[in-house]
Amino acid sequence: MSITELHHGESSGTIPDAYGLDAIASYWDATRASLRTRALLSQSDTALPSFTFAGENHPIIYWQTLPNTQPAQDIQPGASSLPDPAGVSSVPRQICPTPFDDVMRYYNTGYEGSAGARSWPTGEAHSSDVALVMPSVASSLPPATTFPENWVKIPQRIYHHGSKQWSYRRSEPIRFSTEDHPGINLGDALRKDLTRLTGSEDPMLQGLSGAISCRLLFPGYPENNGSRQIPTQDWTKARQPIRRSKLAYEVARKLDRYLTQLARINPDGTVEDCWRVGHGFMHIDNMFLVSLESVSKGSFQPEIWVAAP
Known part of the structure; x- marks a missing residue:
């Protein structure tokens, strides 16, 4: 064709x-x-x-x-x-x-x-x-809107896992958006305020069992704090694939814990203050989850943007 x-x-x-x-x-x-x-x-x-x-x-x-x-x-x-x-x-x-x-x-x-x-x-x-x-x-295409002018993508390091990085078939990125713009506010997701999330009840991670690793690798911070497990099934009522809204909430939970840990760590000096985490710096309420992308077998990495003040 x-x-x-x-x-x-x-x-x-x-x-x-x-x-x-x-x-x-x-x-x-x-x-x-x-x-x-x-x-x-x-x-x-x-x-x-x-x-x-x-x-x-x-x-x-x-x-x-x-x-x-x-x-x-x-x-x-x-x-x-x-x-x-x-x-x-x-x-x-x-x-x-x-x-x-x-x-x-x-x-x-x-x-x-x-x-x-x-x-x-x-x-x-x-x-x-x-x-x-x-x-x-x-279903995997981004929404037909553009990012607000004051949004900046957090330049995370891409997670790599040895020599088998490309030896499997990657799944399509999972997108998160509202009618107004790509991405959803992670502070709202943490509070389960996801009424504006497009396709909130769509099943995600179908065909995967157990849990996936959510990889967070913010610039200037060590990698050993950046892995979090997210279940692929929702057991609220009966065993079923996790919904987009629940997945967003789980990513927000993992990010919140990750940020709490990073706030206690001094960055390695290779990153500008704009990417620092803690009081007076980046926080979850001005971060937006745009997508969750497969980076290795069983591992996904969220694409996160931050609204500049």
Whole structure:
């Protein structure tokens, strides 16, 4: 199946007819493509190829979708349209945004075999746009809103577990959001005030048994305090997968204990005061849980943002 991913900005336009046949949005393919792009760009300091779409200039990389991916094909800067795939080669090809785009937006442009191109939507694309084609992927997409300007991501160290880091199949990130923005306030989660959490009753961690390790690795602090266990089952009424709301609460509980421990420890001197924990510094009420991501077998690491004062 040929796949097209395109960073379309905020303007509307029409996808060229050549890309209206079997172009669908793909979250995982875009992720893999982004990694390949990053590796490709690291070998060259040349300017990015680009094209003009709906009056805006967009950098792109254009290559084959086959496993033996060839180097990117040149596209003249400022070209008025995307090249016809059939004019370059008969094999399926892919258009992918560069990893320098902060947001990748996806839109279902038709099932494989359908004809014609559709108008590109204005504004943000929602996960529901791809739900009919790839429901499991759509459930993992971030909400169609952006982070508030004063939010900053806490630069945690990524947890690694020996040489078997990539020897298993990672699960999709678990997202947490409200209708207004990505992420939920962890202070509210600790108080079980989760009425605004989107999909609060959705079952999470299905297929996992026992407990998972929640890895917290704040900058400047030792790693030996950063592992907490979270059960994958909810036994409140009957054995069932833990719900998104309960999972958020459990992460908040683990974070609260972690912060209490860190407040008694002096950071190692390698981190700025803005990442310190304790009285007068970061605290749980100005932290937001955005996602919980699989980092090794049985281990998940929360992505946490903090609202700057």
